[in-house]
Amino acid sequence: MARHEIKSPIPGTFYRKPAPEEPPFVEIGDAVAEGDVVALVEVMKSFHPIRADAEGIVSGFPLEDGEPVAAGMTIVELE
Amino acid sequence: MEQGLSIRKLLIANRGEIACRVIRAAKELGLETVQVVSEADTDSLAARMADEVKLIGPPHPAKSYLDAGAILSAARECGADAIHPGYGFLSESARFAEAVESAGLTFIGPLSDTIRLMGDKAAARTQARDAGVPTVPGSDGVIKDLDEALTLAEAIGFPVMIKASAGGGGRGIRVAKNSDEVCRMAPQASSEAKAAFGDNGIYIEKLIESARHIEVQVLGDGFNVVHFFDRECSLQRRRQKVWEEAPSAAISDTVRALLCASAVDLAKSVNYRGAGTVEYLYDEATGEFYFIEMNTRIQVEHPVTEMICGTDLVIGMIRVCAGQRLALTQDEIARKGHAIEVRLNAEDPANSFMPFPGIVTGLRVPKGDGIRFDHMLYDGYEIPPFYDSLLGKLIVWAPDRAQAITRLTYALDGLAIDGLPTTAPLYSALAACAEVQANAVHTGWMETWLEQNTDILTKQGEAAA
Numbered sequence: 163m164a165r166h167e168i169k170s171p172i173p174g175t176f177y178r179k180p181a182p183e184e185p186p187f188v189e190i191g192d193a194v195a196e197g198d199v200v201a202l203v204e205v206m207k208s209f210h211p212i213r214a215d216a217e218g219i220v221s222g223f224p225l226e227d228g229e230p231v232a233a234g235m236t237i238v239e240l241e
Numbered sequence: 242m243e244q245g246l247s248i249r250k251l252l253i254a255n256r257g258e259i260a261c262r263v264i265r266a267a268k269e270l271g272l273e274t275v276q277v278v279s280e281a282d283t284d285s286l287a288a289r290m291a292d293e294v295k296l297i298g299p300p301h302p303a304k305s306y307l308d309a310g311a312i313l314s315a316a317r318e319c320g321a322d323a324i325h326p327g328y329g330f331l332s333e334s335a336r337f338a339e340a341v342e343s344a345g346l347t348f349i350g351p352l353s354d355t356i357r358l359m360g361d362k363a364a365a366r367t368q369a370r371d372a373g374v375p376t377v378p379g380s381d382g383v384i385k386d387l388d389e390a391l392t393l394a395e396a397i398g399f400p401v402m403i404k405a406s407a408g409g410g411g412r413g414i415r416v417a418k419n420s421d422e423v424c425r426m427a428p429q430a431s432s433e434a435k436a437a438f439g440d441n442g443i444y445i446e447k448l449i450e451s452a453r454h455i456e457v458q459v460l461g462d463g464f465n466v467v468h469f470f471d472r473e474c475s476l477q478r479r480r481q482k483v484w485e486e487a488p489s490a491a492i493s494d495t496v497r498a499l500l501c502a503s504a505v506d507l508a509k510s511v512n513y514r515g516a517g518t519v520e521y522l523y524d525e526a527t528g529e530f531y532f533i534e535m536n537t538r539i540q541v542e543h544p545v546t547e548m549i550c551g552t553d554l555v556i557g558m559i560r561v562c563a564g565q566r567l568a569l570t571q572d573e574i575a576r577k578g579h580a581i582e583v584r585l586n587a588e589d590p591a592n593s594f595m596p597f598p599g600i601v602t603g604l605r606v607p608k609g610d611g612i613r614f615d616h617m618l619y620d621g622y623e624i625p626p627f628y629d630s631l632l633g634k635l636i637v638w639a640p641d642r643a644q645a646i647t648r649l650t651y652a653l654d655g656l657a658i659d660g661l662p663t664t665a666p667l668y669s670a671l672a673a674c675a676e677v678q679a680n681a682v683h684t685g686w687m688e689t690w691l692e693q694n695t696d697i698l699t700k701q702g703e704a705a706a
Contacts, residue, residue: 173598173626175301206587206596206630230281230300230627 166216167236174205176231178223186227188238192220200238203231216240243270247564248323248347252277252295252316253287255327256306258617258633259539260287263325266555275319277312279305281625286617293319300627306330309337313344323347323563329629332538333360349562350515351537352463358511359535363406363444369532372510374503377522377531379446390427391420393445400448403430407438414480416448449531451683452522454482455489457504458546460554461513462561467569468501469550470576472542476671476687478594483664483687484671485542485582487549490642490680491525500530505571507535516543516558525683541584541634544615548580548638579642581649585616586630589662590698598626599661607655611638611648618658632663642680646672670697 170176178186178201188200199211200220218240225237250273253260260276264287267274276291281300288294295315298305305311307330316324324341326332332350335357341348350356359365363382370376378397383406384390394401394417403426405413415430417423427443435441454477458469473489474482488497504519518540520533543554552574561567588594601622606614616633624632637652639645650672653665671677676686691698 175627205626206598206628208596228301 165221166218166240168200168212168214168216168238168240169234170201170203170212170231170237171233172203172205172210173233174203174210174231176225176227176229176237177202177204177209178227188220190220190222194218194220194240203237212237214238214240243560245565246270246272246560248559249273250275250319250321251323251325251349251559252312252319252321253291253327254306254312254324255330255332256282256285256287256617256628257631258615259327259541260285261290261617262615263327263555264290266553266559267325269553269556270559272323272559275315275321277306277315279627281627284622286619286622289619295319300625302330302628309334309340312337313340313346316344316346321346323349323559325349325559326538328538328541333536335360347562349559351511351513351517355511355513356537359537361406361442362404362408362534363442365535366444366532368510369507369535372503372507374507374519374532375530377446377449377533380444383442383444384427387424387427390423390443390445394423395420397445397447400450402446402448403427404444404446405430405434405438405440406442406444407434407440412480413437449522449524451526451685452524453489453491453682454520454533454684455492455500455523455530456518456520456540457501458540458543458554459504459508459513459517459519460557460561460567461508461515461517462565462567463512463514465567466505466508466513467567467571467574468505469546469552469554469574471497471500472545474542475682475684476677477684478687478691480684482542483584483586484668485545486642486645487545487580488576489523490579492523496523496528496530503530503532507532515562516554522684541631542582544613544634544636545580545582548611548613548636549576549578550574551577578638578640579645580636580638581642581645582634582636583649583653583668584634584664585632585656585658586664587624587632587661588630588664590664590667591662594664596626596630597662598624598630600624601658601660603657603659605655605657607635607652609652609655611645612652613637614656624661632658635668643678646678666698670694 201212221241222239252275274291275293297311331337338353403415453475472487474485476484518536521530613636637648
């Protein structure tokens with residue numbers, strides 16, 4: 163069970179990487195601090211960084227890279 | 242069905258307001274319509290309007306509206322014999338047009354070779370120059386190396402623009418103010434062009450400062466070409482047009498005649514078929530105009546031309562691509578009055594134009610003489626976040642420009658798209674602005690005005706919310 167869930171405030175397309183050929187922002191097991199960028203959400207052709215709103219260790223990604231996301235959906239789980 | 246058309250069932254390979262617009266034109270011609278949709282668009286207005294709907298894939302454009310294979314399969318399955326690509330997506334993909342041709346279907350647009358030629362911005366420049374169309378001083382096609390770029394930039398004078406040959410629509414442009422910047426930006430621009438467009442070719446053009454954007458609408462049948470006069474689209478944000486007019490109030494009829502004739506010359510030089518737009522920069526200080534690029538598709542702002550010429554360009558492009566010759570000679574095409582279009586985007590002008598998809602909880606459409614609203618909305622519609630933010634276009638016509646601005650003002654007052662912020666307050670503010678009323682603008686004007694008038698939009702944003 164995740165201790166904290168980072169949610170997307172906006173709907174769009176969820177991306178784990180800053181660009182297709184670059185590595186993901188974070189991987190499972192990585193430590194994140196509050197304010198770290200953990201994902202991108204593309205809404206209407208513009209890209210918005212999603213920042214961690216708590217510190218913790220990344221434990222899961224409920225969505226695949228490139229999947230649609232609704233506003234309020236969890237995109238990164240922390241332990 | 243209309244006599245003399247070689248097609249009977251049209252598939253619309255696009256979405257949003259332009260899909261609705263194309264369906265209307267197809268119905269006028271008595272054609273059957275097929276709307277392809279992604280999973281996010283099964284309940285779109287276009288899907289509700291079309292005779293048939295075909296699902297082509299997931300929401301992401303790469304997996305649906307940009308998937309040529311899925312679109313061609315849909316066409317085969319439902320027996321469509323023609324494809325209208327709208328604007329954006331695959332509309333200017335020569336490969337897609339070629340695939341449509343190879344499948345034995347009619348592409349509602351130019352031949353793939355024409356799209357390929359005009360899509361290569363450096364080749365298009367050469368084609369324009371050969372047709373006697375003035376081009377911006379710059380490189381003769383793609384530049385070979387940094388030395389050539391430097392020599393050329395110094396010869397034509399700074400600032401210069403470094404452009405991606407495969408770019409267009411304002412994408413892939415850098416401005417260099419001196420030699421050092423050319424040295425730094427040219428290699429960057431080249432590798433970025435490779436990444437973005439799969440082609441590292443770049444070319445150089447002189448930056449015409451405080452220029453206006455003026456364009457000419459053409460329609461060709463593969464043999465003959467006519468023009469439907471000009472539009473001015475100088476009000477831009479981030480190189481995207483937001484407010485368009487027809488005709489341009491900034492040029493004399495003498496300049497207009499030269500401009501329109503040069504657009505026809507260019508289109509004739511490639512035996513143009515379909516609707517197209519030849520775009521120019523106009524330097525008000527010198528009265529000179531320069532070719533920028535040709536767009537080989539119907540454009541977002543086509544309605545202002547329709548309003549002043551009393552014509553239907555989408556019907557026109559379908560007819561010429563379905564085997565008919567042009568119905569009108571140039572002498573039969575006249576213009577009357579002035580038209581203005583504003584683009585209603587799902588963006589919040591009071592919050593840095595942040596895109597804001599949402600649910601339309603109420604819709605009030607302005608009505609009256611000379612008012613038109615081309616859109617994709619209905620009460621209760623949930624706007625998908627996966628696509629362009631354009632919701633619709635409010636178009637007004639009046640006998641002259643001042644009256645058109647007055648009409649725009651009250652048409653905007655009569656428009657309500659409840660449930661989400663839109664760019665409507667921006668246009669009310671622009672319509673009330675003395676410089677817009679005096680037409681004292683250029684392509685960089687609006688961004689400066691926005692920086693200096695943040696409070697106007699914030700207040701209107703609050704009042705609207």
